[in-house]
Amino acid sequence: MTPIEQDAPLGRRDLRKQQTRAALTGAALRLCALRGFDQVTVDDISTEAGVSSRTFFNYFASKEDAVLGxxxxxxxxxxxxxxxxxxxxxxxxxxxxxxxxxxxxxxxxxxxxxxxxxxxxxxxxxxxxxxxxxxxxxxxxxxxxxxxxxxxxxxxxxxxxxxxxxxxxxxxxxxxxxxxxxxxxxxxxxxxxxxxxxxxxxxxx
CATH class of the missing domain: 1.10.357.10 (Tetracycline Repressor, domain 2)
Structure with a gap:
């Protein structure tokens, strides 16, 4: 197994960042699947994920990025x-x-x-x-x-x-x-x- 294939342990800060990104992605996908892409805003996604809109933009440049990756x-x-x-x-x-x-x-x-x-x-x-x-x-x-x-x-x-x-x-x-x-x-x-x-x-x- 090469080093890139091994899961390096995450520090507490990196783990929190990973969890926040996953929460935002999950919220974006759930809401867009339920309401339709055009009916969901960044504020909706942020609220659903339990973070601020400012935090959203620390992880994604746009709503499209949150949905598509x-x-x-x-x-x-x-x-x-x-x-x-x-x-x-x-x-x-x-x-x-x-x-x-x-x-x-x-x-x-x-x-x-x-x-x-x-x-x-x-x-x-x-x-x-x-x-x-x-x-x-x-x-x-x-x-x-x-x-x-x-x-x-x-x-x-x-x-x-x-x-x-x-x-x-x-x-x-x-x-x-x-x-x-x-x-x-x-x-x-x-x-x-x-x-x-x-x-x-x-x-x-």
């Missing part, structure tokens, strides 16, 4: 995982292992993820923000892989191709997981998708 935090976490994994294994395997750490967090927070997807499906105004966040995350990962390989991220197609293919594989696995209401293992679905990629996507038996 802070993509900058997620990008930083992915970069940290890949920084440990890329020097020790092929690129596709490093990305797979990094994604599986994301998957573990999603499965542990399954109820919130299902609420999030329900809200997104009912709130098309969130889609541009979601697309932009995903594009920024893919760009950052592409640049990191290119730097690791010592190639130009634009002139050389491999880094962008790996990121596009693995991102699509993850989205397909996540869609199947949510369609099954969590009855299937997201980790197993991601492994299946990545194994198909590694094998060259042969026809199924």
């Amino acid at each position: 802070d993509h900058l935090v997620e990008v930083d976490a992915m970069r940290a995982r890949l920084a440990v994994l890329l020097p020790t294994m092929p690129v596709l395997e490093a990305v797979r292992r990094a994604v599986l750490l994301v998957v573990a967090a999603m499965e542990a927070d399954r109820d919130h993820w299902f609420l999030r997807m329900e809200i997104i499906q009912r709130s098309p105004q969130l889609l541009p923000r979601l697309v932009l966040s995903n594009a920024e995350a893919e760009r950052a990962t592409t640049e990191q892989i290119a730097a690791h390989l010592g190639v130009d991220p634009v002139a050389h197609g491999y880094p962008a191709l790996v990121v596009a293919a693995t991102s699509a594989s993850f989205r397909v696995a996540a869609t199947r997981w949510m369609a099954a209401a969590g009855a299937l293992s997201l980790g197993a679905l991601v492994d299946e998708a990545f194994s198909g990629l590694a094998a060259g996507l042969p026809d199924p038996d």
Whole structure:
């Protein structure tokens, strides 16, 4: 197990911050699922979570971030995982292992993820923000892989191709997981998708 895969103990202050962030996320998702995204304000979310609006903005820049997740935090976490994994294994395997750490967090927070997807499906105004966040995350990962390989991220197609293919594989696995209401293992679905990629996507038996 690599150091990035181990849970470092949190100090009391960090634990409180983590709990506050989780309370705000949970409040945003519950209220938006119940009332609709446009009918919920930052004040509503803060009150539901038992904190001030000022505290809300210490954790999230907007209501959209509270619902969709802070993509900058997620990008930083992915970069940290890949920084440990890329020097020790092929690129596709490093990305797979990094994604599986994301998957573990999603499965542990399954109820919130299902609420999030329900809200997104009912709130098309969130889609541009979601697309932009995903594009920024893919760009950052592409640049990191290119730097690791010592190639130009634009002139050389491999880094962008790996990121596009693995991102699509993850989205397909996540869609199947949510369609099954969590009855299937997201980790197993991601492994299946990545194994198909590694094998060259042969026809199924």
